[in-house]
Amino acid sequence: MGLLLFPKTKITKFYTVSFLLLLSITMVKASQSLVPARPDDTSTVSRLNAKALAFWSSKPDSTIILATKALELSTKQDDLVGQMHALRNLGIGYYEKGDYSEAVQSYKDAIALAETLDDESYNAQIRSNLSMPYLALGAHDEALENLYIALEIAERNNFTNTIAHANHNIGMVYHYQFKNDQAIAFYEKSRHLYESNGDTTRSTFILGNIAHLYLKKSDFKKAKEFYLQSLALAEKNDNKKAMGNALQSLGAFFMEQKDTETALHYFLRAKETLESTGEQTEYLRLLDNLATCYLKVGDTDTAYAYAAKANELATQQQQFYYIQTSAQQLSDLYEKKGNYRMAMHYLKKAALASDSLYSRQNREELVRMEEKYKYQKDLEQTSFLHSMQLKRKNQWLYAAIVLVCILVIIALLFASNIRQKRRTNLILKETNLFFEEQNAKLEASNHFKEQLISLVAHDIRHPIASLQNVLSLFENKHLSPTEIQQLMSSSHKDVNNLISLIDDLLLWVKLQLNYTQLQKTSFSIQEVLQSIVELYQQKARHKNIKLIVEPTVNIQVYADKEAIVTVIRNLVDNSIKFSNPGGSVRIRTTLTTSDGRVTIHISDTGIGMSTETIEKLFTTPNYARRLGTNNEEGSGLGLQICTHYLQLNNSKLFVESIQGRGTSFWFEIDTVEQF
Numbered sequence: 001m002g003l004l005l006f007p008k009t010k011i012t013k014f015y016t017v018s019f020l021l022l023l024s025i026t027m028v029k030a031s032q033s034l035v036p037a038r039p040d041d042t043s044t045v046s047r048l049n050a051k052a053l054a055f056w057s058s059k060p061d062s063t064i065i066l067a068t069k070a071l072e073l074s075t076k077q078d079d080l081v082g083q084m085h086a087l088r089n090l091g092i093g094y095y096e097k098g099d100y101s102e103a104v105q106s107y108k109d110a111i112a113l114a115e116t117l118d119d120e121s122y123n124a125q126i127r128s129n130l131s132m133p134y135l136a137l138g139a140h141d142e143a144l145e146n147l148y149i150a151l152e153i154a155e156r157n158n159f160t161n162t163i164a165h166a167n168h169n170i171g172m173v174y175h176y177q178f179k180n181d182q183a184i185a186f187y188e189k190s191r192h193l194y195e196s197n198g199d200t201t202r203s204t205f206i207l208g209n210i211a212h213l214y215l216k217k218s219d220f221k222k223a224k225e226f227y228l229q230s231l232a233l234a235e236k237n238d239n240k241k242a243m244g245n246a247l248q249s250l251g252a253f254f255m256e257q258k259d260t261e262t263a264l265h266y267f268l269r270a271k272e273t274l275e276s277t278g279e280q281t282e283y284l285r286l287l288d289n290l291a292t293c294y295l296k297v298g299d300t301d302t303a304y305a306y307a308a309k310a311n312e313l314a315t316q317q318q319q320f321y322y323i324q325t326s327a328q329q330l331s332d333l334y335e336k337k338g339n340y341r342m343a344m345h346y347l348k349k350a351a352l353a354s355d356s357l358y359s360r361q362n363r364e365e366l367v368r369m370e371e372k373y374k375y376q377k378d379l380e381q382t383s384f385l386h387s388m389q390l391k392r393k394n395q396w397l398y399a400a401i402v403l404v405c406i407l408v409i410i411a412l413l414f415a416s417n418i419r420q421k422r423r424t425n426l427i428l429k430e431t432n433l434f435f436e437e438q439n440a441k442l443e444a445s446n447h448f449k450e451q452l453i454s455l456v457a458h459d460i461r462h463p464i465a466s467l468q469n470v471l472s473l474f475e476n477k478h479l480s481p482t483e484i485q486q487l488m489s490s491s492h493k494d495v496n497n498l499i500s501l502i503d504d505l506l507l508w509v510k511l512q513l514n515y516t517q518l519q520k521t522s523f524s525i526q527e528v529l530q531s532i533v534e535l536y537q538q539k540a541r542h543k544n545i546k547l548i549v550e551p552t553v554n555i556q557v558y559a560d561k562e563a564i565v566t567v568i569r570n571l572v573d574n575s576i577k578f579s580n581p582g583g584s585v586r587i588r589t590t591l592t593t594s595d596g597r598v599t600i601h602i603s604d605t606g607i608g609m610s611t612e613t614i615e616k617l618f619t620t621p622n623y624a625r626r627l628g629t630n631n632e633e634g635s636g637l638g639l640q641i642c643t644h645y646l647q648l649n650n651s652k653l654f655v656e657s658i659q660g661r662g663t664s665f666w667f668e669i670d671t672v673e674q675f
Contacts, residue, residue: 045074045082052089056096058278061317063093084113088126091133096281098320100133107133124153124162131169135176143173164193168206180213187213204234204242208249215253227253241282244274248286255289260297267293284314284322291329304333311346324353518560518648522672525557525598528565529587536572543630544581547572550588555598556672563645564669567653570638571602571665578663579606580629596673603664609657617655618643 052066067089074082087110094103107130114123127150134143147170154162171186191206211226227250234242251266267290274283287310294303307329314322327350334343470488529549540547557564568587575585583605590599607629609617618639643653646667657663 042074042077042079042082045070045077045079045086048073049082049085049089052086052093056089056092058280060093060096060280063089064097067093080113080117084110084117084119084122087113088122088129091126091129095129095133095136097318098136100136103133104130104137120153120157121159121162124150124157124159125165127153128162128166128169131173135173140173140177144170147173160193160197161199164190164197164202167193168202168209171209175209175213178216180217184210184213200233201237201239201242204230204237204239204246207233208246211249211253215256220257223253240273240277241279244270244277244279244282244286247273248282248289251293252289255293255296258296260293263293264290264297280313280317281319284310284317284319287313288322288325288329291326295329295333300333300336304330307333311349320353320356324350327353518563520558520560520649522556522558523561524554525564525589525600525669526552526554528561528568529589529600532565532568532572533587535569536576539573540576540585543576543579545576545579546584547576548584548586550586552589555589555591557598557669558672559649559669560645563649567642567645567667568600568602570642574638575602575604575606575663575665578629579604583662591671592668596671597668598671599666599668601664601666603662605662608659608661608663609655610659614655614657618653 048066048070052063052070055062055066067086071083071086071090074080074086087106091103091106091110094100094106107126110126111123111130114120114126127146131143131147131150134140134146147166150162151166151170153159154166167186168190171183171190174180174183174186187206187210191203194200194202194206207226207230211223211230214220214226215223227246231243231246231250234246247266247270251263251270253263254260254266255263267286270286271290274286287306291303291307291310294300294306307326310322311326311330313319314326327346331343331346331350334340334346533547533549537547572585572587579585585602585604588601590601591597592599639653646653649669651667651669653665653667655663655665
């Protein structure tokens with residue numbers, strides 16, 4: 001039974017142990033000679049069970065098929081021993097396939113028969129095996145419960161191998177729980193018991209497990225030491241499966257240490273060894289590790305080949321964990337190649353495998369099987385007592401019914417209380433989130449207004465102070481006619497900027513005080529664009545900039561016309577302002593057939609903006625207030641006004657820009673057809 005030391009995730013995929021079921025099978029084979037077999041009518045069942053056991057590692061599907069046939073035949077013959085062996089083999093096959101729920105049920109049925117036959121040796125062995133699918137399902141308490149029952153039975157009867165096996169599996173549980181020191185203690189005890197009994201074959205795998213734990217403790221020196229001991233012992237015993245496991249663990253260790261050259265050396269040795277054994281699960285893990293390692297060294301073609309082979313084999317065998325990992329690798333590789341269609345295909349495949357592996361159905365099915373098992377045991381007990389004490393049985397039955405009803409009522413009340421608490425907590429959470437968002441918006445608004453007041457105070461003071469200086473010079477008659485003409489031109493420009501600033505400021509204040517009332521009407525967007533182009537054509541020619549409206553069908557839109565005109569004018573004005581002579585400003589409209597809205601694009605070939613500027617464009621006046629290519633000034637309020645007007649018209653302003661190449665603004669508005 002190839003067992004993963006940790007839950008089957010990508011992070012811990014190289015921590016495996018291939019000894020637990022191998023040990024269990026050896027123990028069971030030894031014990032089979034102790035169980036009396038019926039003569040001729042059980043020989044076929046025995047052969048089927050023996051063949052099923054032979055395929056557990058290389059062909060778990062064959063194990064399940066043969067064990068199912070043995071179970072059917074032994075049931076017809078009322079052969080309890082044959083049934084018990086067949087159920088044990090089914091548990092082995094289902095575990096190796098990753099179907100842990102079925103493995104649990106098969107092992108439990110085998111335990112029930114062992115108890116009926118009063119076979120304590122088999123009972124203890126299967127309970128130790130049962131802990132592994134429980135562990136894979138995350139049911140650590142159930143795993144430990146069965147292990148300590150197995151240990152108590154084995155110690156009472158001096159079943160040395162089962163004592164060693166149970167100690168190892170207890171170490172596995174603590175390994176999963178990251179209780180590293182406790183896990184090492186149980187592993188060492190298990191190894192000592194096996195070796196004192198003259199058995200060193202299991203030590204290979206135990207040494208590997210201990211090495212994994214030292215690796216988790218970041219004790220790399222000891223981890224490497226134990227990995228090498230594991231390999232040396234496997235080679236000494238000429239145990240190919242153990243050698244493959246040890247070589248692969250060393251490869252994973254060096255890959256973790258970023259020594260990919262050494263890692264590949266061990267992985268390729270493991271590949272040669274495992275291909276000679278026919279062991280499937282460990283070979284799948286090797287393909288996964290090889291794909292990862294070649295990816296780390298930049299050999300994507302070889303990485304792809306191994307990942308594809310792993311995915312193919314895992315799909316054939318329905319090994320969901322390796323379907324998930326190989327599909328994820330293939331998705332990443334296709335994404336790097338730019339083949340997003342195939343990347344998405346394998347990403348979906350990985351997600352489906354993950355859902356199959358970790359879905360809640362596993363745990364729910366496990367609970368149902370627990371209840372079914374308890375019910376069957378209670379039914380057998382009741383049937384037996386009925387023949388002995390009918391009156392007492394009825395009393396227990398009534399008491400059980402009352403108790404179940406009480407428990408159901410309590411459970412319903414408890415569940416109702418939990419649901420009510422969850423609803424209350426959800427409402428409180430949503431309320432707190434709402435207030436936090438409102439506070440954040442208020443703080444941002446206050447910060448913006450503080451910056452705005454500072455900017456406006458400076459911008460108003462500057463032209464007024466300049467005008468005051470000019471008037472003072474006029475009054476003192478210190479100027480020549482030429483100087484007066486120059487100052488008049490400059491002052492006229494300052495006054496125009498001041499008026500524009502005050503207009504923007506008044507419009508912004510009006511928006512902030514919510515004095516704006518929408519008057520939505522239908523109008524031609526093409527006519528609006530044409531009038532705006534005519535309005536700004538002179539300004540564009542003055543800077544030698546082409547102002548272009550792309551031809552389009554005449555679309556009737558439904559919005560506040562004044563608001564939309566203000567938005568487009570601001571955006572066109574900004575595009576001219578930040579375009580260099582010889583550039584162009586382009587206006588176009590597109591109709592989205594899916595939602596019936598029209599998109600208006602204003603793009604230029606100007607100076608563009610950096611990512612930092614775009615991020616703060618709508619929140620900080622300093623970033624919106626920049627000088628144009630001819631040192632044109634602005635208030636920094638235009639984009640704030642645009643954003644607010646678009647929000648009132650159920651729209652939003654979007655921007656894309658490349659510094660030095662230009663900027664594009666766009667927004668959507670409703671068409672008349674929508675209404």
